[in-house]
Amino acid sequence: MFRGSIVALITPMHPDGEVDDISLRRLVECHVAAGTTALVAVGTTGESATLDATEHCHVIRRTVEFAAGRIPVIAGTGANSTREAIDLTRCAKDAGAVAALLVTPYYNKPTQExxxxxHRAIAEAVDIPQILYNVPGRTACDMQPETVARLASIANIIGIKEATGDLTRVTRLRHLCGADFLLYSGDDATGCEFMLLGGDGVISVTANLAPQQMQAMCVAALTGDRERAHALNQPLDALHHDLFVQSNPIPVKWAAAELGLCGTGIRLPLTWLSAEHEARVLAALTQAQLR
Structure with missing residues (x-):
């Protein structure tokens, strides 16, 4: 369905933490113009953990409205409660999202079974294409490739965002899940190599700031042009790393505000970027020729 640069879209906020619909519209327009493959609304980078259910659905609906069919919208609908995840996924379908992205349940550490x-319960409850999301560094829960393969046999589970940074999983997942199962990197630092090894794209934090550059790099990697992909990725390498000097999305929201893409709002318990890291993130923006 979607191959290339998929942005893990920030949720712009006013200084008081309320969602900023005007800036959200502007961000969507930027990605339409840049040729970004798809938008992920209200994922980790979109501060899903601090939006209540009403706000969560509001941001999905608004993103779909602003996209107006010009760019696909994938909605983050994962939760550590299966019932809550089903409710959010129904909301995403009703809002017009083309797919849902479902993080593995966090904190409660479920077994592989x-x-x-x-995930089977969510897939059976809501008839919408669903993408698994494995990010054990945040969830303390690592979905093993064999479990992914079991889920890949369910018709509307179409892919996985694999954010371990472990490139050996690309070949393993492809072997177990087949050629049609979509494999997305959730780690910008290894995303280029992930695609060169057979992945289908990157669900990217960096793409919030450098959408055209990320899409061009992804196109090169997906066509197997290793030399060009590496050349396009090199200026972005500092961003891939330095947007994580503090917990995501702290650095990317600060950088987006510096570039005039949004205001300075973020939700507690997240805080604004510490002054000691500002020069490093600015240098990464300069290296990427964004300022």
Whole structure:
């Protein structure tokens, strides 16, 4: 369905933490103009953990409205409660999202069987294409490739965002899940190599700031042009790393504000970027020729 640079879209906010619909519209327009493959609304980078259910659905609906069919919208609908994830996924379908992205349940550390039953229940409850999301560094829960393969046999589970940074998983997942199962990197630092090894794209934090550059790099990698992909990725390498000097999305929201893309709002318990890291993120923006 979607191959290339998929942005893990920030949720712009006013200084008081309320969602900023005007800036959200502007961000969507930027990605339409840049040729970004798809938008992920209300994922980790979109501060899903601090938006209540009403706000979560509002941001999905608004993103779909602003996209107006010009760019696909994938909605982050994962939760550590299966019932809540089903409710959010229904909301995404009703809002017009083309797919849902479902993070593995966090904090409660389910077994592999629990992960299988959780995702199967959501897939059976809501008829919308679903993408698994494995990010054990945040969830303390690592979905193993064999569990992914079991879930890949369910018709509307179409792919996975694999954010371990472990490139050996690309070949393993492809072997277990087949050629049609979509494999997305959730780690910008290894995303280029992930695609050169057979992945289908990157769900990217960096793309919030450098959408055209990320899409061009992804196109090169997906066509197997290793030399060009590496050349396009090199100026972005500092961003891939330095947007994580503090917890995502702290650095990317600060950088987006510096570039005039949004205001300075962020939700507690996240805080604005510490002054000691500002020069490093600015240098990464300069290296990427964004300022």
């Amino acid at each position: 629990g992960l299988y039953l959780h």
